[in-house]
Amino acid sequence: MKLDPSFIWTALVQILSAIPTTLYITVVSVLIGFVIGVAVALIRLYRVPLLHPLAVGYVTFIRGTPMLTHLLLIYFGLPVLIDGLAVHFGWSFRSVSIPMIGFAYISFSITAGAYMSEVVRSGLLAVDRGQLEAAHSIGMTTPQALKRIVFPQALAASLPNLSNSVIGMLHGSTLAFTVSVVDINAKAQIVASTNWKFFEAYLAAALIFWALTFLIERVTSLIEKRINLYNRGGVA
Amino acid sequence: MGAPFDITFVFSFLPKLLGTLGTTLLIVACSLLTGIVVGFLVALPRLYKIPVLKTCAEIYISFFRGTPILIQLFLFYYGLPEIMKLVHVDLTRTPVLVFVILTYGLHTGAYMSEMIRASVMAVDKGQVEAAYATGMTGFQAFTRIVLPQALGIAVPVFSNLVIALLKDTSLAFTLGVMEMSGKAQTLGSLTQHFIETYIALALIYLVISFTIEKLLLVAEHHLLRHEKRNTPEKKLFKINKSWSYRRIIAELGPGKGGTGL
Numbered sequence: 001m002k003l004d005p006s007f008i009w010t011a012l013v014q015i016l017s018a019i020p021t022t023l024y025i026t027v028v029s030v031l032i033g034f035v036i037g038v039a040v041a042l043i044r045l046y047r048v049p050l051l052h053p054l055a056v057g058y059v060t061f062i063r064g065t066p067m068l069t070h071l072l073l074i075y076f077g078l079p080v081l082i083d084g085l086a087v088h089f090g091w092s093f094r095s096v097s098i099p100m101i102g103f104a105y106i107s108f109s110i111t112a113g114a115y116m117s118e119v120v121r122s123g124l125l126a127v128d129r130g131q132l133e134a135a136h137s138i139g140m141t142t143p144q145a146l147k148r149i150v151f152p153q154a155l156a157a158s159l160p161n162l163s164n165s166v167i168g169m170l171h172g173s174t175l176a177f178t179v180s181v182v183d184i185n186a187k188a189q190i191v192a193s194t195n196w197k198f199f200e201a202y203l204a205a206a207l208i209f210w211a212l213t214f215l216i217e218r219v220t221s222l223i224e225k226r227i228n229l230y231n232r233g234g235v236a
Numbered sequence: 237m238g239a240p241f242d243i244t245f246v247f248s249f250l251p252k253l254l255g256t257l258g259t260t261l262l263i264v265a266c267s268l269l270t271g272i273v274v275g276f277l278v279a280l281p282r283l284y285k286i287p288v289l290k291t292c293a294e295i296y297i298s299f300f301r302g303t304p305i306l307i308q309l310f311l312f313y314y315g316l317p318e319i320m321k322l323v324h325v326d327l328t329r330t331p332v333l334v335f336v337i338l339t340y341g342l343h344t345g346a347y348m349s350e351m352i353r354a355s356v357m358a359v360d361k362g363q364v365e366a367a368y369a370t371g372m373t374g375f376q377a378f379t380r381i382v383l384p385q386a387l388g389i390a391v392p393v394f395s396n397l398v399i400a401l402l403k404d405t406s407l408a409f410t411l412g413v414m415e416m417s418g419k420a421q422t423l424g425s426l427t428q429h430f431i432e433t434y435i436a437l438a439l440i441y442l443v444i445s446f447t448i449e450k451l452l453l454v455a456e457h458h459l460l461r462h463e464k465r466n467t468p469e470k471k472l473f474k475i476n477k478s479w480s481y482r483r484i485i486a487e488l489g490p491g492k493g494g495t496g497l
Contacts, residue, residue, distance in 0.1 A: 171304035198314035
């Protein structure tokens with residue numbers, strides 16, 4: 001093996017084709033995770049009976065175990081569950097028809113949900129309760145007050161954490177190779193082993209991830225500036 | 237897929253997986269030590285604003301925080317021997333564990349340096365000035381005034397980093413290290429009881445991270461015993477604004493983003 005700097009560029013071009021898969025996994029898991037996160041956070045904030053301990057257990061379990069075990073548990077466990085139910089209820093649906101990337105979507109969404117719930121919860125806690133009371137006093141209903149007063153402020157407060165979570169999921173999507181999804185990492189592996197140039201291929205993959213992360217950080221800081229406009233302080 | 241589910245296997249797998257717990261903890265401990273040392277070395281140029289070193293430190297942090305740990309593992313495992321070959325050092329016989337610990341150490345080091353920087357900056361500058369005013373030297377002011385306070389502030393972030401590191405070690409199997417996840421995969425494919433193995437694996441990780449969290453929480457309470465503590469969770473939508481170090485830490489964002497895999 002000899003170092004071949006020009007191959008970094010070749011590998012970079014080949015790996016580019018796998019970017020959409022990585023982005024799909026990230027976006028889907030973040031979006032579904034956010035929905036799960038809001039639900040779990042509201043359950044925990046309002047201490048909904050029965051659901052509250054369930055939500056706490058979910059968050060503790062997911063945050064206490066590696067993402068890899070979630071993926072493998074879903075990958076091996078879900079087909080057994082689905083096929084068992086299908087036989088029991090006589091469905092024609094079988095787990096074989098779930099595409100590999102489906103397992104990645106499901107498992108990463110569950111993972112993201114637990115982390116997102118913490119982000120959402122801390123964001124909501126950062127908004128002063130007096131704001132809600134003030135909104136009530138001028139005659140807003142609770143959903144109105146939440147939507148118009150609390151959520152915009154909570155979003156601004158949780159934006160840095162949110163961007164961290166998105167980056168975390170972007171990096172976590174590299175695990176998808178264990179269930180044979182061809183994302184950036186898997187593509188780099190393929191390029192590396194067919195050309196026997198491992199270092200160059202992984203360097204290219206690292207550069208792509210670095211650029212993507214940088215992009216997410218830039219975009220967040222732009223949004224943050226826009227969203228915190230009201231918060232400038234001073235006079236007028 | 238595999239043999240039918242049998243809960244008894246979970247219990248029979250637990251001791252087998254615990255046999256490799258040592259390797260996992262060894263990786264965590266060694267990389268943590270490396271990480272703290274690297275973190276300090278990288279944080280200092282940024283805290284004291286040393287011209288060229290500061291830029292180097294920033295690039296280092298940006299790279300290790302901007303790329304997935306999995307890619308870094310492969311990069312070091314395949315890349316380091318080739319680079320060292322250029323200076324005629326043969327690394328082909330080095331055990332894989334060394335590469336793993338080095339990668340995790342440098343990865344954690346980037347986060348550690350941010351943690352150290354954020355917690356030192358969270359200590360009021362006036363305190364240092366007051367220390368100077370009473371005649372302390374710079375070193376004395378740092379070790380007697382800044383460090384004790386910064387330690388307490390850093391503990392929650394540190395706890396997150398340790399747990400993230402613990403969970404990241406599950407990736408070492410990709411290079412063939414026989415830690416808990418690697419052992420679990422072997423057990424799974426030997427017996428075809430995949431679900432049971434991974435449940436057992438998840439349980440062990442859960443117990444360890446829970447223990448680490450509790451231990452460091454005790455340490456935090458001890459280090460911050462001079463401060464008044466409050467629990468904002470008790471009241472809906474309310475946080476005490478005067479308790480500002482957490483806000484500063486959150487704004488600097490030293491914590492490991494999102495998942496920690």
